[in-house]
Amino acid sequence: MSDNQRKIRLGAFLPGAGHHVAAWRHPQAQADGGINFAHYKRIAQAAERAKFDAVFLADGLALQNRPGAQGRTAYGASFEPVTLFSALAVVTERIGFIATASTTYEEPYLLARKFASLDHISQGRAGWNVVTTGGGEAAGNFGLDAHPDHAQRYVRAREFVDVVTGLWDSWEDDAFLRDKASGAYYDPAKLHTLDHKGKFFSVRGPLNIPRPPQGHPVIVQAGSSEAGRELAAETAEVIFTAQQTLEDAQAFYADVKGRMAKYGRHPDQLKIMPGVFPVVARTESEARAKYQELQDLILPEVGLSLLSGLSGGIDLSAYPVDGPLPELPETNNNKSRQALMFDIARKRNLSIRELYLWVAGARGHWTIVGSVEQIADQLEAWFTQGGADGFNVMPPWLPGGLDDFIELVIPELRRRGLFRTEYEGRTLRENLGLARPANRHAASAKPRASAA
Amino acid sequence: MSDNQRKIRLGAFLPGAGHHVAAWRHPQAQADGGINFAHYKRIAQAAERAKFDAVFLADGLALQNRPGAQGRTAYGASFEPVTLFSALAVVTERIGFIATASTTYEEPYLLARKFASLDHISQGRAGWNVVTTGGGEAAGNFGLDAHPDHAQRYVRAREFVDVVTGLWDSWEDDAFLRDKASGAYYDPAKLHTLDHKGKFFSVRGPLNIPRPPQGHPVIVQAGSSEAGRELAAETAEVIFTAQQTLEDAQAFYADVKGRMAKYGRHPDQLKIMPGVFPVVARTESEARAKYQELQDLILPEVGLSLLSGLSGGIDLSAYPVDGPLPELPETNNNKSRQALMFDIARKRNLSIRELYLWVAGARGHWTIVGSVEQIADQLEAWFTQGGADGFNVMPPWLPGGLDDFIELVIPELRRRGLFRTEYEGRTLRENLGLARPANRHAASAKPRASAA
Numbered sequence: 001m002s003d004n005q006r007k008i009r010l011g012a013f014l015p016g017a018g019h020h021v022a023a024w025r026h027p028q029a030q031a032d033g034g035i036n037f038a039h040y041k042r043i044a045q046a047a048e049r050a051k052f053d054a055v056f057l058a059d060g061l062a063l064q065n066r067p068g069a070q071g072r073t074a075y076g077a078s079f080e081p082v083t084l085f086s087a088l089a090v091v092t093e094r095i096g097f098i099a100t101a102s103t104t105y106e107e108p109y110l111l112a113r114k115f116a117s118l119d120h121i122s123q124g125r126a127g128w129n130v131v132t133t134g135g136g137e138a139a140g141n142f143g144l145d146a147h148p149d150h151a152q153r154y155v156r157a158r159e160f161v162d163v164v165t166g167l168w169d170s171w172e173d174d175a176f177l178r179d180k181a182s183g184a185y186y187d188p189a190k191l192h193t194l195d196h197k198g199k200f201f202s203v204r205g206p207l208n209i210p211r212p213p214q215g216h217p218v219i220v221q222a223g224s225s226e227a228g229r230e231l232a233a234e235t236a237e238v239i240f241t242a243q244q245t246l247e248d249a250q251a252f253y254a255d256v257k258g259r260m261a262k263y264g265r266h267p268d269q270l271k272i273m274p275g276v277f278p279v280v281a282r283t284e285s286e287a288r289a290k291y292q293e294l295q296d297l298i299l300p301e302v303g304l305s306l307l308s309g310l311s312g313g314i315d316l317s318a319y320p321v322d323g324p325l326p327e328l329p330e331t332n333n334n335k336s337r338q339a340l341m342f343d344i345a346r347k348r349n350l351s352i353r354e355l356y357l358w359v360a361g362a363r364g365h366w367t368i369v370g371s372v373e374q375i376a377d378q379l380e381a382w383f384t385q386g387g388a389d390g391f392n393v394m395p396p397w398l399p400g401g402l403d404d405f406i407e408l409v410i411p412e413l414r415r416r417g418l419f420r421t422e423y424e425g426r427t428l429r430e431n432l433g434l435a436r437p438a439n440r441h442a443a444s445a446k447p448r449a450s451a452a
Numbered sequence: 453m454s455d456n457q458r459k460i461r462l463g464a465f466l467p468g469a470g471h472h473v474a475a476w477r478h479p480q481a482q483a484d485g486g487i488n489f490a491h492y493k494r495i496a497q498a499a500e501r502a503k504f505d506a507v508f509l510a511d512g513l514a515l516q517n518r519p520g521a522q523g524r525t526a527y528g529a530s531f532e533p534v535t536l537f538s539a540l541a542v543v544t545e546r547i548g549f550i551a552t553a554s555t556t557y558e559e560p561y562l563l564a565r566k567f568a569s570l571d572h573i574s575q576g577r578a579g580w581n582v583v584t585t586g587g588g589e590a591a592g593n594f595g596l597d598a599h600p601d602h603a604q605r606y607v608r609a610r611e612f613v614d615v616v617t618g619l620w621d622s623w624e625d626d627a628f629l630r631d632k633a634s635g636a637y638y639d640p641a642k643l644h645t646l647d648h649k650g651k652f653f654s655v656r657g658p659l660n661i662p663r664p665p666q667g668h669p670v671i672v673q674a675g676s677s678e679a680g681r682e683l684a685a686e687t688a689e690v691i692f693t694a695q696q697t698l699e700d701a702q703a704f705y706a707d708v709k710g711r712m713a714k715y716g717r718h719p720d721q722l723k724i725m726p727g728v729f730p731v732v733a734r735t736e737s738e739a740r741a742k743y744q745e746l747q748d749l750i751l752p753e754v755g756l757s758l759l760s761g762l763s764g765g766i767d768l769s770a771y772p773v774d775g776p777l778p779e780l781p782e783t784n785n786n787k788s789r790q791a792l793m794f795d796i797a798r799k800r801n802l803s804i805r806e807l808y809l810w811v812a813g814a815r816g817h818w819t820i821v822g823s824v825e826q827i828a829d830q831l832e833a834w835f836t837q838g839g840a841d842g843f844n845v846m847p848p849w850l851p852g853g854l855d856d857f858i859e860l861v862i863p864e865l866r867r868r869g870l871f872r873t874e875y876e877g878r879t880l881r882e883n884l885g886l887a888r889p890a891n892r893h894a895a896s897a898k899p900r901a902s903a904a
Binding site: 022024025026027031032035037060061062063064070071072073074075076077078079080082083084086087089090091105106107109110113114116117118120121137140141142143170171176177178180183184185186187188191201202203204205206207208209210297299302 | 474476477478479483484487489512513514515516522523524525526527528529530531532534535536538539541542543557558559561562565566568569570572573589592593594595622623628629630632635636637638639640643653654655656657658659660661662749751754
């Protein structure tokens with residue numbers, strides 16, 4: 001951008017048929033979208049033409065398969081994100097790819113390799129959404145009876161990030177000489193062994209792949225618990241978060257950015273992007289009708305199973321569906337998400353049915369239904385009043401929900417000077433306005449700028 | 453193929469700059485080939501135009517970094533194979549992609565997902581080269597002081613393959629209904645939980661990705677030890693092997709195929725493809741000159757480090773380079789490869805220098821240098837006399853060494869009716885002539901053909 005005005009960052013969060021729990025049943029939705037490469041190629045290219053910063057995908061290490069809704073939700077049918085993004089990198093040029101991968105069940109050496117490889121193939125457009133795995137049945141797929149507890153998972157996550165970024169620094173940026181005449185392929189002085197020995201991992205290194213074009217793929221996080229905020233303040237460059245009101249978004253934004261100074265980090269080096277589930281049309285009533293069309297497609301057993309999934313496995317089918325939410329026990333699960341959702345339900349006196357209808361769309365994320373101006377007003381308010389640096393756009397269904405946002409909302413954001421008309425750089429890091437990290441092992445890392 | 457004549461299968465084994473240890477120094481080699489996507493796109497498309505069955509890549513989980521040759525070999529600079537192949541799948545249509553992945557350090561659930569995803573993205577063109585990790589320094593990258601011993605690794609590999617193929621069978625081929633009207637996304641009766649509990653792994657399943665288009669990606673192996681042969685006879689569909697003489701190749705071929713009956717397998721369901729390192733030209737003397745040009749590029753410290761790498765870390769630099777090979781201790785390493793190489797050196801009375809010059813090219817694989825007719829005669833002899841079902845072609849340097857084989861040898865093989873002019877099918881399995889496996893969990897697996 002030639003002007004200095006701060007711009008909204010946009011992620012496109014693109015699960016197969018869309019975010020609404022009944023999205024795949026929408027008449028125009030791509031029902032097999034999660035496993036249809038042509039569909040992903042089309043929507044990733046559409047997001048790139050619209051100048052989104054990145055495409056984002058969540059991920060899980062078990063089938064989401066709740067009792068009562070077997071066979072009635074679009075789970076179990078998606079690509080593994082890094083494999084998909086590597087293929088999409090070839091049919092796009094500028095948009096970034098943020099893939100979720102678990103610090104609870106993956107191995108740092110393998111994870112470092114695949115993200116480094118994706119960053120090379122995409123020429124600097126990879127991001128890693130660092131998660132701990134607390135939901136679903138993943139433990140049983142990795143030889144365990146239960147997940148490690150929440151605190152333990154975050155200690156492991158912190159160490160995992162340190163190992164992976166250390167492995168990415170194995171080679172200095174200019175380590176490879178490839179001098180055919182002398183036979184010097186690389187400079188051994190610019191190759192570094194990590195020799196990490198920690199609580200969870202012993203990893204010698206070096207990585208057998210050159211330093212990624214971005215130095216490190218962009219580090220993304222989504223946790224909002226105390227441990228999650230602290231980890232993000234120390235290590236994250238982007239946060240995807242679920243906030244319902246401007247007030248809550250402002251509090252979260254100020255809290256996390258306020259924790260960064262003690263780690264020697266500038267607040268601009270972390271972009272906070274709440275999830276937003278937009279249902280947009282030319283008029284508010286048209287938007288409400290669009291939303292109702294989706295809501296009417298939710299089968300009750302699917303609604304209940306969705307609440308069960310979000311609450312860590314609690315079965316609500318024994319309670320009256322039009323009665324209030326019962327008191328529920330604590331679980332070793334995604335506490336912050338569950339607490340957030342149930343707190344709001346109680347504040348608003350929602351019945352079980354009202355709750356599932358409400359979370360069905362955005363699953364705890366911010367749902368806005370309205371005209372182009374109404375949607376743009378709300379995004380602008382959050383962006384300009386300390387609630388967000390951008391948004392992770394969660395289309396209700398795909399491809400239509402993304403097309404709507406691109407055709408209706410983005411031109412209005414541009415008219416207001418809030419969103420780019422062209423990519424600023426070539427890498428995801430450049431487009432997000434994030435600094436390229438120095439190599440921790442390189443003696444010359446700091447004075448490099450002045451070295452002729 | 454409309455005729456029934458048996459045809460040669462061809463793999464293109466394509467490490468960055470080529471197979472020769474000094475390949476990257478060749479004037480026409482792509483020195484940064486291992487990390488250059490445009491290079492891989494070009495050579496994969498060339499191999500597809502020539503109708504190769506598959507592109508193949510080896511892999512390692514540590515930097516190959518031998519003392520004495522630091523910085524003088526083209527290691528440490530390659531893509532992770534599955535990430536690369538996913539990207540290459542988008543720019544090709546028919547050629548298969550066989551990626552190496554380790555049963556010693558990967559997790560079955562994660563490996564099953566990434567290969568299933570590659571098979572979906574490529575529409576049925578994925579293969580998995582099943583290896584145990586015994587070389588290099590990988591143990592230290594996974595929290596261990598040393599590799600598990602050879603026998604243990606093979607027991608684990610056998611169980612690993614069983615878990616992965618079981619996970620691929622989680623969903624029956626027709627499990628997904630996606631009926632928008634009723635809301636039935638899949639048929640729960642066609643979803644199967646693995647519930648594997650074995651010596652090394654407990655994996656509940658199901659996999660959260662549909663059954664791969666090929667049922668299972670093609671299972672490839674490369675071990676030639678006793679345990680490796682037995683594992684291959686039971687589970688492999690392709691074997692890449694290192695054989696030096698027609699006699700040895702015939703013995704290996706007969707031995708492995710002879711072991712299949714006790715597992716209820718037909719010999720045709722395993723394709724044995726020895727590695728071949730061809731240096732070809734219009735005349736033999738021209739071919740010899742080409743080979744000499746490469747040999748002259750080998751620095752002595754690189755030659756010694758290569759022997760050290762192949763022998764499991766033995767340092768030969770203390771012995772006279774023009775003297776005979778000393779007696780060497782046993783190692784916990786790739787015993788069969790080491791034994792093979794050193795036996796041959798002793799039989800031929802090679803000096804250390806002569807040995808490294810000899811293995812520099814094909815590292816224990818079959819090296820043939822000659823005219824088009826000489827090369828084709830040898831391939832034909834192995835193929836028609838019970839030594840091979842096809843070959844894993846190891847170009848000396850890239851892209852030129854592959855181009856030579858395509859331009860000179862393939863037309864001659866076609867003239868002799870030994871190689872296809874068009875792909876027979878759409879999937880790797882179809883092109884190799886391998887049956888699509890039935891789903892082990894499906895009650896209807898056997899009578900399906902008769903079910904209208």
